[in-house]
Amino acid sequence: MTVQNNSKLSAGELVINGVEYAVPSQAPKSSVLATNLMQNCHFKTSINADFWPKEVPEPKYNQAWVEVYVTSILAWLHEATHSKLLDTTKPVYILQAGSQTYRLGLTILHKLLQSIESQGLSDINLCMIFTAEDENKQTLLMNHPDFGYFCEQQQAKIIEWDIYSSRALPLQAIDGDRIYTEQNPLVFIAHGVLSLLPQAVYQVHYQQVYRAEFASISLDEVPQNYDTEARDKPAMPLLWSLQKQSKVHSAAKADTKQLAVNWQLANPKSESSGLDDMLRPWLENTLLFYMAQGVNKTIAVPIKAAQLLNNIEVAFPRGVVQLVSDEVHPEFGLKLPQTISPEGIGLPIDIGLLHKIEENKGFVKHIKLPFDNKSLAISMSHKDSITFSYTSHALENACKTGSPAAHEHIHQSLQRATKALTESQIQAYVSQSNYDPLVMAIFLPRLLKEGGPINERPAWRELLNKVWENHVVDYENETFAFELGLLAIDLSHWALAKTCMLMRMEINGPSTACLHNLGLAAWATGDMEIAVQSVDLALELNPQDEQVLNLRSNMLEYLSRCDQLPWFDVQANQSQDSVLKLLPVSEQHLREYYIQYRRPDIAERLRGVRLRQFEQLQSLWHTWLEEEKLKQKAHFALVHAEFGFIGGVVIEFNAVEPKGTHGDGKFEYQSAHLSFWVGKDFQNRGFGKSSVSLIINHLRDLSNKLNISLLNTSAWSHNMVSRHILEVSGFHEIEKVKGEGVMEEVFYELSLR
CATH class of the missing domain: 3.40.630.30 (Gcn5-related N-acetyltransferase (GNAT))
Structure with a gap:
């Protein structure tokens, strides 16, 4: 019998007589660093590492996601009404996690308010709570046209808090209004944000557990002559240990950092010693559970997310309906990232672990979304939640019939097929996407380049109306409104063109282009006074703009001609x-x-x-x-x-x-x-x-x-x-x-x- 020792074999592989056999994997190895790099490294536990995002970025969503959330909430409202669970004299709050998720929240609120009256739920007072610790974000959100409208109707509030905050959930909005937490359960939506919160990373190696500690290394700190290919490769190699250093320096971004890991043998009991009474046994039992399975894999335990959900449950004693969607924790363990972007990185989250903190408290349902590595979970901790089967069924049916992941795949494929589709096919795709502005945005460059469709213009105008109804403007960088307004001009959809240009200016301030287009639309609809005022304002901003000068010249010539006609007053x-x-x-x-x-x-x-x-x-x-x-x-x-x-x-x-x-x-x-x-x-x-x-x-x-x-x-x-x-x-x-x-x-x- 011959045993082959091949350095190129993966860990856990053995070759005997030319046949590969699987053997138990070795314990995890820390990153191999040069002496000077090791001296400058400051390893921290993953919970305290500096690679987590400092704020939640705007989440990716489509109209299918909106439909899933709206359908689930409406189903729950029906069952809550039937069970006499709600106090209709006080608001039913919906808390949207993450200050950058306001567009999704406003879209959901708009759809809910459209639906509750037609579904016999008009006696329920819905109110969406948005979170923002930063004063600038609070101001921007308060000035958002959609939020402003809902705020006037007492249907939207802002609290000075965010999911990264260590403070308890405030019981007062920034406008001084009280948040009534004791009358009704809360609906909490966490769309792709919990995976951005710090998690505890461990390597379960059969009957042992190793705690991960991380350090970030700037590429500038890596010596040019440092060649890691001659060294033993660690279990989680750095990117610069996989290829020549010169290639890394030419390809990597200047502000991208490498991630180094140090594994420390840990004890489940001591790991949980710093947590509160509720989370301490949860973390210990989680680690013991994986050790008892005799597996070898990297796991992430969502400690910060668990603390967040626990704080929300404490703030609303009548219970919480949690709608949590995120990237699924892989069954066979995490693959840790090798680089850190300036925005930070997140890790897939084990949503199931979050609901094992209090396993016998209420109803929990997990749904693995088809065509994707994401999962959606609903949990209800309020009275009689175990009987709310209709809500669970509605959620599951919405996920299957209008899979958000399927819509995302279609969205990605359309980006490569815009030139091949006919106008009718474009209409069909936009319609099937539930008039998703993201899908419409794919086709806008082509439609604008071709000058707008000529046939079926009424159908196109109606389509644009429905797309615009689903659009929530971005208060920091609104471009869609302007581009949709240009297409509306091509289609002579003057009402929408005016709305888009006015909205763009409300968000980004007056611009020559918007005022020019507003003047064009006003002339087309016979409002010459507004038309002249618009072009005059445009010229105040840019007196040399040729398009505006030509438009104004044509207007004045037309008005002069009209004034001379005997048959026109x-x-x-x-x-x-x-x-x-x-x-x-x-x-x-x-x-x-x-x-x-x-x-x-x-x-x-x-x-x-x-x-x-x-x-x-x-x-x-x-x-x-x-x-x-x-x-x-x-x-x-x-x-x-x-x-x-x-x-x-x-x-x-x-x-x-x-x-x-x-x-x-x-x-x-x-x-x-x-x-x-x-x-x-x-x-x-x-x-x-x-x-x-x-x-x-x-x-x-x-x-x-x-x-x-x-x-x-x-x-x-x-x-x-x-x-x-x-x-x-x-x-x-x-x-x-x-x-x-x-x-x-x-x-x-x-x-x-």
């Missing part, structure tokens, strides 16, 4: 409160004119020019201006306060020979011929009738000035929609018919005096 138009306005067509209307006019039946009904290319309309524009100068025709745009351009009107002025003149060439009165149309996106919504009514009132107001007494028009006899609009608007059919069959034309007239 600028002052009367500005004083109108109607959502629909009759404005002279401008060159800025042409793009939307073409899009709304291009349905073939619109030109057929008008007996008008069929536009197959935008250039045709641009050529017609010059003809219209000439007709305007000769006072032959008036070309109007129908402008809606929300939708902008929705259709067109043409008034052709004609001389009428009065009765009794016997053809002597004297014309005392004029008549006008009316043509109107409503765009393809806005038909069958009542705009035809309201447009004709607006036209009639406009011409009646100017009838004396223009010397017009009669308005006439015509329609194909088979165009029953237009004929009905004319008749209900006061037009009378006259005894005149032209053509036959489908070419038969009927005529109408209306007295303006």
